[in-house]
Amino acid sequence: MHDQVKAVLFDFGLVLSGPANVVVWDEMKRELAMDEATFHPSYWQFRDEYDRGTLNGTEYWNAVAGRKLQDAEVAELKRLDTELWTDMNEPMVAWAERLQKAGVKTGILSNIGDAMEDGIRGKLAWVAEFTHAVWSHQLKMRKPEPEIYAVAVKGLGVPAEQILFVDDREENIRGAEAAGMLGIVYKNHAAFLAEMERRDFLDLWGA
Structure with a gap:
């Protein structure tokens, strides 16, 4: 397991989930x-x-x-x-499950409305397995506002520099990095794995 990362924080849309149906x-x-x-x-x-x-x-x-x-x-x-928004990105969902089984903390940080949160929680029981989830509507703020990352860090109970955040938007990753986290922009799965390899995180992928 990569010693640098103690928790992985996921965006929901276009990271844990796939493209719109x-x-x-x-x-x-x-x-x-x-x-x-x-x-x-x-x-x-x-x-x-x-x-x-x-x-x-x-x-x-x-x-x-x-x-x-x-x-x-x-x-x-x-x-x-x-x-x-719930056609799932199965490789990323499976990775989250592997991380959880390996004892790595996992979180969700998503810009999302109240009815969407209710719908996701009602449909996807596995969301409850994440260590912590931040849904933007609850806080009346959105990524990449700095305060929302602080809430995610506190919820995971891990120093920011030991959290890897994966999001499909560059500006949200820049916000996470400004908050002290590690970050990878998720555009497609092949590019993501290539970046994980470049950053020497593939052992974390194997979990």
Whole structure:
């Protein structure tokens, strides 16, 4: 086991999970009777506020739709949103499990809204096996704000310099490094493993 790393901190979207499910994306458009040109910008326009907890799930979907939705419509959109982002990145999920079995602390640090957290926890029982999880909406802040990394470090109970953070966004990794952590940007699995080898972390991958 690599002596330098005592905990691995994972982003959820596009690290533990894979890309958005395009079939579900189309279902969401049909549910809202919106075309791609309208739905795509609306979905992302309010996402930062949702992840920050400024908007809850119901408020977010009303904002995306541009109208007050019925409760049943909101419930279905929340369900679909969970499905959209829970096609898992199996090699990374399996790595987290190996780390846990080897006694290495694992954490999640994700920019995510309240209904998404509920959906993920309800669907993916293995999320409870992580040592600590930081969901941005709970703190009313987002990566790469410095304070959110401090919460993750405290929750893991490991010095920042002994935590490896994996995230798909460069700015979030820079934020983690500024907080004292090690960091690797996850773009695809082959590139990730190559970087793990370059950093002499492959023994950690084997866990």
